[in-house]
Amino acid sequence: MPIDIYAEELISNYEHPHNKGKINDPNAEMHEYNPICGDDITLYLKIKEDIVDDVKFDGKGCAISIGVASMLTDSIKGKRLEDIDAMGFKDIVKILGMDPGPARAKCASISLKALKKAIFLYQHKTVDRDTEKL
Numbered sequence: 001m002p003i004d005i006y007a008e009e010l011i012s013n014y015e016h017p018h019n020k021g022k023i024n025d026p027n028a029e030m031h032e033y034n035p036i037c038g039d040d041i042t043l044y045l046k047i048k049e050d051i052v053d054d055v056k057f058d059g060k061g062c063a064i065s066i067g068v069a070s071m072l073t074d075s076i077k078g079k080r081l082e083d084i085d086a087m088g089f090k091d092i093v094k095i096l097g098m099d100p101g102p103a104r105a106k107c108a109s110i111s112l113k114a115l116k117k118a119i120f121l122y123q124h125k126t127v128d129r130d131t132e133k134l
Contacts, residue, residue, distance in 0.1 A: 010096065013070035014063040020070070021056045030118035032110050038066040039107055043073075043114040047122060050081045057111060064104050069111035070093045078125060081119055088130060109134040 023029075023044040031042040039061035055076055057069045068128040075095055076084055092108050093099050100108040113134035120127045 005125035007098075010067040010071075011063060012067075014067040017057075017066055019073035020058065022058055023054060023056050028118040028122035030093065030114040032114040032117070034061075034065075034106055034110055036105060037062065037065075039110050041065060041069055041111050041114050043069075043111060043118055045115075045118055045122070046067050047081065047119075050116045050121055052076050052079050052081070052084070055115075057114075061110070064100055064107040065110050068087065068092060068096065068108050072111050076115065081123070084115065087116070089134065106134075 023046055027047050028045040029043060031040075033040045038060070041057055041059040041061060044056045044058070045052060055073045057073055059069070060066070061069075066101040072092070072095060089105065089109055089112075092112055096108065113131060116134070117127050117132045118133070
């Protein structure tokens with residue numbers, strides 16, 4: 001697919017984000033803020049039997065951070081926590097259909113960082129180095 005098609009999907013998810021809002025009584029949540037660009041995302045998760053039953057996000061940011069949050073939350077519904085644990089930046093590139101480049105990597109990965117940190121907290125584990133680097 002041409003990059004323009006991927007950009008159109010990203011902009012559509014930015015303008016009309018899926019899963020935007022809050023979950024009452026989530027059993028996992030995490031807030032991430034990037035002071036360099038101002039992206040500010042909080043993820044809320046309902047987890048049942050180690051599967052993401054529901055997910056929502058709230059916050060503000062650029063088209064990439066909000067668009068990716070929308071696309072990422074769509075992609076993880078029904079996923080097992082162990083599958084999410086294995087996710088990394090390569091999965092963001094796959095979801096986007098393109099590499100956002102080094103200047104926009106933090107924008108693209110902020111929601112994944114919040115997601116993975118929320119799951120580490122839920123599982124009472126220490127956040128790993130790869131997640132901290134996102």
